[in-house]
Amino acid sequence: MADTLPKGYEPRDVEERWRAHWQDNKTFTPDPDAPGDPYCIVIPPPNVTGALHIGHALNQTLIDVLCRHARQKGKNVLWVPGTDHAGIATQNVVERALAREGKTRQDLGREAFIERVWQWREDYGHRILNQIRALGASVDWTRLRFTMDEGLSRAVRKVFVQLFNEGLIYKGDYIINWCSRCHTALADDEVEHEPHRGKLWKVRYHLADGSGEIVIATTRPETIPGDTAICVHPEDERYAHLVGKSAIVPVLGRHIPIIADSYVDREFGTGALKVTPCHDHNDWALGRTHKLEFLQVIDENGVMKAEAGPYAGLTKEACREKIVADIEAAGDLLDVEELDHAVGHCYRCHTVVEPHVSTQWFVATTKMAPAARAAVPELTRILPESWAKTYYRWLDNIRDWCISRQIWWGHRIPAWTCAQCGRLIVSEEDPTACPRCGGSDLRQDEDVLDTWFSSALWPFSTMGWPEKTKDLARWYPTSVLVTGFDIIFFWVARMMMMGQHFMGQVPFHDVYLHALVRDESGRKMSKSTGNVIDPLEMIDKYGCDALRFTLTAFAAMGRDIRLSEARIEGYRHFINKIWNAARFALMNLPETAPAPVDLGTVEGLHHQWILHRLEAVKQEMDAALEEYRFNDAAQTGYKFLWNEFCDWYLELIKPDMQDEARKPVAQYVLWTVLRELLLLLHPIIPFVTAEIWHALPVPAGQTATDIALEPWPAARPACVRPDEAARMELIQGVIVAVRTIKAELNISPAHKVSLLLHPADDAQAALLEASQGMIFPLARLESLAIGTDLTAPRASASSVVCGCQVIVPLKGAVDLNGELARLDKELAKLEKDVAGVQAKLHNESFTSRAPAEVVARERERAETLLDNRAKLLALRERFREALGDDGDA
RNA sequence: GGGCAGUUAGCUCAGUUGGUUGAGCACCGCCCUUACAAGGCGGGGGCCACAGGUUCAAGUCCUGUACUGCCCACCA
Numbered sequence: 026m027a028d029t030l031p032k033g034y035e036p037r038d039v040e041e042r043w044r045a046h047w048q049d050n051k052t053f054t055p056d057p058d059a060p061g062d063p064y065c066i067v068i069p070p071p072n073v074t075g076a077l078h079i080g081h082a083l084n085q086t087l088i089d090v091l092c093r094h095a096r097q098k099g100k101n102v103l104w105v106p107g108t109d110h111a112g113i114a115t116q117n118v119v120e121r122a123l124a125r126e127g128k129t130r131q132d133l134g135r136e137a138f139i140e141r142v143w144q145w146r147e148d149y150g151h152r153i154l155n156q157i158r159a160l161g162a163s164v165d166w167t168r169l170r171f172t173m174d175e176g177l178s179r180a181v182r183k184v185f186v187q188l189f190n191e192g193l194i195y196k197g198d199y200i201i202n203w204c205s206r207c208h209t210a211l212a213d214d215e216v217e218h219e220p221h222r223g224k225l226w227k228v229r230y231h232l233a234d235g236s237g238e239i240v241i242a243t244t245r246p247e248t249i250p251g252d253t254a255i256c257v258h259p260e261d262e263r264y265a266h267l268v269g270k271s272a273i274v275p276v277l278g279r280h281i282p283i284i285a286d287s288y289v290d291r292e293f294g295t296g297a298l299k300v301t302p303c304h305d306h307n308d309w310a311l312g313r314t315h316k317l318e319f320l321q322v323i324d325e326n327g328v329m330k331a332e333a334g335p336y337a338g339l340t341k342e343a344c345r346e347k348i349v350a351d352i353e354a355a356g357d358l359l360d361v362e363e364l365d366h367a368v369g370h371c372y373r374c375h376t377v378v379e380p381h382v383s384t385q386w387f388v389a390t391t392k393m394a395p396a397a398r399a400a401v402p403e404l405t406r407i408l409p410e411s412w413a414k415t416y417y418r419w420l421d422n423i424r425d426w427c428i429s430r431q432i433w434w435g436h437r438i439p440a441w442t443c444a445q446c447g448r449l450i451v452s453e454e455d456p457t458a459c460p461r462c463g464g465s466d467l468r469q470d471e472d473v474l475d476t477w478f479s480s481a482l483w484p485f486s487t488m489g490w491p492e493k494t495k496d497l498a499r500w501y502p503t504s505v506l507v508t509g510f511d512i513i514f515f516w517v518a519r520m521m522m523m524g525q526h527f528m529g530q531v532p533f534h535d536v537y538l539h540a541l542v543r544d545e546s547g548r549k550m551s552k553s554t555g556n557v558i559d560p561l562e563m564i565d566k567y568g569c570d571a572l573r574f575t576l577t578a579f580a581a582m583g584r585d586i587r588l589s590e591a592r593i594e595g596y597r598h599f600i601n602k603i604w605n606a607a608r609f610a611l612m613n614l615p616e617t618a619p620a621p622v623d624l625g626t627v628e629g630l631h632h633q634w635i636l637h638r639l640e641a642v643k644q645e646m647d648a649a650l651e652e653y654r655f656n657d658a659a660q661t662g663y664k665f666l667w668n669e670f671c672d673w674y675l676e677l678i679k680p681d682m683q684d685e686a687r688k689p690v691a692q693y694v695l696w697t698v699l700r701e702l703l704l705l706l707h708p709i710i711p712f713v714t715a716e717i718w719h720a721l722p723v724p725a726g727q728t729a730t731d732i733a734l735e736p737w738p739a740a741r742p743a744c745v746r747p748d749e750a751a752r753m754e755l756i757q758g759v760i761v762a763v764r765t766i767k768a769e770l771n772i773s774p775a776h777k778v779s780l781l782l783h784p785a786d787d788a789q790a791a792l793l794e795a796s797q798g799m800i801f802p803l804a805r806l807e808s809l810a811i812g813t814d815l816t817a818p819r820a821s822a823s824s825v826v827c828g829c830q831v832i833v834p835l836k837g838a839v840d841l842n843g844e845l846a847r848l849d850k851e852l853a854k855l856e857k858d859v860a861g862v863q864a865k866l867h868n869e870s871f872t873s874r875a876p877a878e879v880v881a882r883e884r885e886r887a888e889t890l891l892d893n894r895a896k897l898l899a900l901r902e903r904f905r906e907a908l909g910d911d912g913d914a
Numbered sequence: 915g916g917g918c919a920g921u922u923a924g925c926u927c928a929g930u931u932g933g934u935u936g937a938g939c940a941c942c943g944c945c946c947u948u949a950c951a952a953g954g955c956g957g958g959g960g961c962c963a964c965a966g967g968u969u970c971a972a973g974u975c976c977u978g979u980a981c982u983g984c985c986c987a988c989c990a
Contacts, residue, residue: 033952218987225990243990256990293989300990307988366989411918415985418917422986510985541984578938579927584919585983587926595939598952609949648930656928660937675949761956767944768956774945805947861934870970879933879971886934 034604036568064100065500072111077156082560093708097737107170112435172479180486200309203381204371209431218367225364229357233271242294247345250333251322254300259285386429397521435473481519484532505535570710571597578659619692625743631677634753636744701738758826763804777807785828819907
């Protein structure tokens with residue numbers, strides 16, 4: 026006996042041991058020259074500032090399942106780990122730390138500040154890596170990357186310079202989204218629109234020629250000083266006579282033109298709109314088309330500029346208050362309404378975003394998008410497919426991407442201006458002199474690049490690009506990108522564009538978009554709501570395998586996951602179940618691996634059955650994993666292990682283990698099935714399977730291997746035996762029937778009863794005869810008789826299984842009325858089924874139109890049901906007589 | 915305003931190509947049966963949101979309705 030496992034599974038030490046083993050042995054560091062089809066996934070790089078949240082845990086679990094499975098299937102697997110420098114987020118974190126010391130980044134100066142961020146990363150950046158490690162992610166740690174490391178920075182520069190030279194990066198004045206707290210531009214998709222209860226002010230503008238007035242509606246009166254036009258719809262009869270005239274800006278007194286544009290919605294407000302080209306995206310567009318004056322009145326700090334006249338120096342909030350009061354005093358405020366509308370907020374700090382005109386750098390994504398769009402679905406599949414539509418729509422309506430950020434932490438834009446002649450120099454290497462005038466006073470652009478710029482290069486920059494590396498040749502394009510749908514625009518689409526442009530190939534064959542993890546009532550998890558589930562805490566409490574299994578089991582394609590701690594706790598039971606099944610096996614296996622037996626010709630219905638089922642499960646789990654049906658794979662493994670292997674097979678072989686003649690076969694089948702089952706489950710729950718695998722006996726002279734390097738179990742066609750499996754089901758049916766009778770008649774399960782079986786035919790009789798050894802212990806019998814000529818005591822409980830009558834003579838204090846009620850209930854159920862099938866079969870159009878195979882199956886079923894019913898009716902009749910006799914006697 | 919999901923047992927969710935709705939947790943009853951009480955055995959509980967349609971047959975396909983959630987969007 027090789028029992029070396031403790032009674033209850035204690036994941037903590039086991040997991041830590043395997044983590045260390047895999048890392049120390051570089052188990053997951055692939056050799057580019059090794060054989061096998063390439064399989065590669067790049068990790069969606071978590072922010073260095075981040076702590077692992079449940080979304081990461083889901084993402085990395087699914088990737089790990091895929092990678093481990095691919096490795097089992099003989100592929101040459103590379104999983105590249107890494108982190109993202111997360112410009113704004115990281116800068117914010119460090120600035121907050123500085124603030125606690127009473128300092129600002131300006132106090133330190135740019136260089137010292139950046140030094141400080143690097144230091145911060147030195148101190149804390151490894152946390153997230155430890156968390157990835159804790160999850161059991163089979164990443165190659167030797168290829169760890171960071172978006173700001175030297176190689177990736179070189180890639181960023183090369184991409185920037187090339188795109189600039191190709192005219193795909195340009196610098197220009199544009200209205201962008203400005204966060205006055207982060208003090209930087211934000212890309213369109215970095216702005217989150219939130220519903221807001223605001224006000225709609227209706228303000229009268231007098232005509233310059235004194236001939237009348239026009240009333241506009243605005244939600245932002247503080248921008249009135251920046252008005253340079255009033256706009257109405259060209260077909261709006263109310264205002265047609267005013268178009269071309271001039272109006273006077275309230276308080277400021279400037280004269281502005283009244284123009285017409287079909288953009289205006291006649292139904293909204295008053296149908297007249299004030300145009301402030303510098304402080305509204307739409308007005309910016311109007312200003313361009315109508316060649317209006319551009320007047321900036323709010324600065325980058327949210328303070329009114331000199332151009333705002335009397336309001337100069339006020340904050341925009343104070344300005345709003347004051348100008349409304351002034352207009353009201355002048356009698357030109359006609360109405361104030363409540364209005365629900367969407368207001369943009371910074372996705373990092375949640376400050377209200379101000380449209381702001383400034384000089385920024387842009388990538389001409391409008392030119393790059395068509396190729397990225399065309400690649401789906403032919404070159405890259407998006408799964409679930411429904412997301413492809415979203416992807417298309419975004420690319421079809423894309424605007425150029427603002428990539429400059431007015432912060433310090435990030436890739437500084439490789440552009441310099443010559444102080445002498447003003448020449449703009451964009452270069453991979455830091456220039457020393459101006460190529461035009463030779464001047465040496467070159468000033469580098471102050472801005473850094475959007476974090477997502479470097480992320481967009483991730484699939485090839487991590488593999489060493491622009492060098493022509495072996496890794497790139499071997500593993501680009503990557504196999505699949507696994508990520509949340511929330512970054513399909515930020516990241517996926519941009520990787521597609523950059524990958525195609527610089528590698529000439531899409532960056533991945535598949536994109537699998539997984540769910541968002543929500544709390545049990547469907548809310549997004551967030552620290553402020555206090556509903557977060559911390560994966561590390563879960564790992565600590567229940568073990569990593571329990572967490573991984575839970576996430577996998579709930580990862581149905583296209584659906585959000587509602588997670589609660591109770592579920593993880595529930596699946597911990599499953600891990601423990603495997604553990605105890607293994608303990609049982611070890612108690613019953615020899616020190617070295619049992620001698621092989623030909624499994625294709627093995628005797629014993631239970632062995633044939635479990636081997637048959639194993640083949641089906643093997644095939645189904647493989648297919649599920651290939652098709653990203655993670656939940657199906659998990660569920661199939663769960664049911665097989667618990668409901669078939671543990672509940673039935675382990676019980677069935679207990680008697681074998683007491684019989685020296687049957688023991689060797691049972692041992693070998695047990696050993697084989699358990700080992701293969703561990704392999705099937707290993708991608709999902711790597712730790713417990715590794716530990717058990719290691720403890721199982723191996724052939725004499727060999728040493729235990731690492732399950733992570735073992736192949737997926739091969740198919741064993743000789744073990745596919747549907748007939749034997751069906752026969753096993755009869756045996757199980759009989760056993761369940763006896764158990765049900767006991768349970769429902771309140772007979773203790775431990776109480777041994779006699780059992781009479783009246784088989785339906787000779788084949789059944791022979792089968793039951795041969796299977797007594799299985800029925801006896803599992804049904805807990807005192808005696809068993811099989812035959813059609815047996816006379817049963819009339820006071821018997823009974824049931825019918827596949828035409829076989831199951832009769833349990835009742836002795837002692839048993840509630841006989843209970844049995845009658847039980848029979849009635851069973852008959853009622855049968856009656857319902859019979860009615861259903863017969864209705865179908867009596868339906869002429871069913872029998873004539875349904876496929877013959879379906880009709881035959883229904884007929885067969887009807888026959889069985891009718892037969893069962895007849896037998897059960899007869900049994901009930903006998904029982905009634907018995908009751909009557911007892912009553913009379 | 916547009917688009918996309920979801921609606922199945924008390925709760926959280928499965929249900930591949932249409933062919934007797936399944937699981938976990940919760941609940942009820944009986945069991946410490948020598949792998950596991952984090953367990954075993956048995957049980958109750960569903961006109962599959964609603965209304966039409968296609969079909970011999972619909973949870974499954976089509977149309978509409980009602981809620982719920984998400985994404986996108988330039989009604990100031």
